Amino acid sequence: MERPDAPPDVVIRRLPLYARSLRYLLEEGVHSVSSQELGERINVTAAQIRKDLSYFGEFGKQGIGYDVEKLLNHIDHILGLTHHWPLVVVGVGSLGQAIARYDGFQTQGLRIVGLFDSDPDKIGQMVDDLTIMDYSRLHAVISEHQARLAVIAVPATRAQEVADMLIEAGIRAILNYAPIILQTPDDVWVRYIDPVAVMHSLTYYLAREQGGAEVKRR
Amino acid sequence: MERPDAPPDVVIRRLPLYARSLRYLLEEGVHSVSSQELGERINVTAAQIRKDLSYFGEFGKQGIGYDVEKLLNHIDHILGLTHHWPLVVVGVGSLGQAIARYDGFQTQGLRIVGLFDSDPDKIGQMVDDLTIMDYSRLHAVISEHQARLAVIAVPATRAQEVADMLIEAGIRAILNYAPIILQTPDDVWVRYIDPVAVMHSLTYYLAREQGGAEVKRR
Structure with a gap:
C-alpha cells in the first residue's frame, strides 16, 4: 500500500x-x-x-x-501518554475554573501545574488544590516543570499577549479557548475550541431545513 | 468553475x-x-x-x-443568524455554569432558554438570571420556545440517555461536551467538543519532537 x-x-x-x-x-x-x-x-x-x-x-x-x-x-x-504532561492554564474565569476542576485535565496523561490570572482579586485563591498565580510567576513555573502545553482561557482581547508570553516562556503547544486566531511561530502548535462558532455552523443547517432546502447530514 | x-x-x-x-x-x-x-x-x-x-x-x-x-x-x-436561536443546556456542573455565563451563548444569535440538571440540590438554583430545572420540564420548555439546539454537558455515562430525551423532545442539533460518541438518528446533527482528546493529539507531536523525529506543522 x-x-x-x-x-x-x-x-x-x-x-x-x-x-x-x-x-x-x-x-x-x-x-x-x-x-x-x-x-x-x-x-x-x-x-x-x-x-x-x-x-x-x-x-x-x-x-x-x-x-x-x-x-x-x-x-x-x-500519543506520548506513557507519562504525565505538565500544563498551565491562563485565565481563571468560569471556564478556567471548569477546566481546572475537570478531572480529564488532571488525569489521562495530563497534569495542571499552574493556574494564572491577571486579576489581583483572584491571585492567591484556590481552585481545588491549585493556587491562582500572577503572570509574573509564569516563566518560573513553566521552567520548573518543563511544561510545553498551555490552555488559554482569557478574553479575546488578551489572548495574543498571553500567547506571546507563554511561547517566550517555553510553551510549544496551545489549546486556545479565546475566540480569536492567534499569530504564532511555525514551531508552536495551536488548536482552537470555539463553541459559538460550532453552534453557528449548526444554525446554518437548521436554517436550511426550515427553509425547505435539502440537507445532507454527515 | x-x-x-x-x-x-x-x-x-x-x-x-x-x-x-x-x-x-x-x-x-x-x-x-x-x-x-x-x-x-x-x-x-x-x-x-x-x-x-x-x-x-x-x-x-x-x-x-x-x-x-x-x-x-x-x-x-x-448562517441563519438574522434571529436568535433558543437553546437548552443540560448538565449544570462547572462546565454547564461556564457555558451559561459565557455571553457568546447569550448573544451572537443564540439565547439559552433553559438549564437542566438531574441533581435535586441544584434544581431551583439560579445561574445569572436562569433557573436550573428538573429533566421533567425539558419537553415543555423545548416545545414552548421551539428550541432545536441543545448543549450536553453531563458526564459520559449519562450523555446518551440525555441525547435520547432531547431528540424525543424535538432537538435537532446537539453540541456534546461529554467524552463519548452519541448514537443519534440521521436527521440530528451532533458536534463534539473534546478538549482532552485535543490535548492528546498535541502530546503526540510534542512526544515526536522530544524523540527527535521530524514533524511538519500545519
Whole structure:
C-alpha cells in the first residue's frame, strides 16, 4: 500500500478517540474487539480504523480482532501518554475554573501545574488544590516543570499577549479557548475550541431545513 | 468553475470565523477589507476565502475588496443568524455554569432558554438570571420556545440517555461536551467538543519532537 511517511493530522486527532473507547471497553471487562465493533462505538468505519492504525504498525489478527489492552497501550505510547504532561492554564474565569476542576485535565496523561490570572482579586485563591498565580510567576513555573502545553482561557482581547508570553516562556503547544486566531511561530502548535462558532455552523443547517432546502447530514 | 450544489461542511465551519473577524474589524472602524487582509487574521489564504464565499454568490470587487458590513450581513444571513436561536443546556456542573455565563451563548444569535440538571440540590438554583430545572420540564420548555439546539454537558455515562430525551423532545442539533460518541438518528446533527482528546493529539507531536523525529506543522 502506498503510504506517506507521516500520518495525516486527521488520523492523529482520531487516535485519542480510539484510545478512549478502548478504555471504556476495558472498564466494561471486554478484552477483545473487532474493528467493526470499535468503529460502531465511534461512528467510524472498520476500514477507516484499520487504515488509521496501519500507519503505526500491525495490530489485531484477521478474524480475531484487537486485544483491547494491548492496542490501548500501543496508542497511549504513540500519543506520548506513557507519562504525565505538565500544563498551565491562563485565565481563571468560569471556564478556567471548569477546566481546572475537570478531572480529564488532571488525569489521562495530563497534569495542571499552574493556574494564572491577571486579576489581583483572584491571585492567591484556590481552585481545588491549585493556587491562582500572577503572570509574573509564569516563566518560573513553566521552567520548573518543563511544561510545553498551555490552555488559554482569557478574553479575546488578551489572548495574543498571553500567547506571546507563554511561547517566550517555553510553551510549544496551545489549546486556545479565546475566540480569536492567534499569530504564532511555525514551531508552536495551536488548536482552537470555539463553541459559538460550532453552534453557528449548526444554525446554518437548521436554517436550511426550515427553509425547505435539502440537507445532507454527515 | 465546477462546483457541487452544496458547500462542504468544512466551508460551513469556516463561515463563523469569517463573520467573527468581520465583526472585530467593524468594531475597529474598518469598513473595507481585502481577502488577503481578512485571510491573514484567520490564517486562511486569500484564495481559500474567495473560494469559500463563491459558494454563496458574488462578494467583493476586484481591487477594492469586501465591504465589511455588507459581507458580515451576508454571512449572518447564510448562517441563519438574522434571529436568535433558543437553546437548552443540560448538565449544570462547572462546565454547564461556564457555558451559561459565557455571553457568546447569550448573544451572537443564540439565547439559552433553559438549564437542566438531574441533581435535586441544584434544581431551583439560579445561574445569572436562569433557573436550573428538573429533566421533567425539558419537553415543555423545548416545545414552548421551539428550541432545536441543545448543549450536553453531563458526564459520559449519562450523555446518551440525555441525547435520547432531547431528540424525543424535538432537538435537532446537539453540541456534546461529554467524552463519548452519541448514537443519534440521521436527521440530528451532533458536534463534539473534546478538549482532552485535543490535548492528546498535541502530546503526540510534542512526544515526536522530544524523540527527535521530524514533524511538519500545519
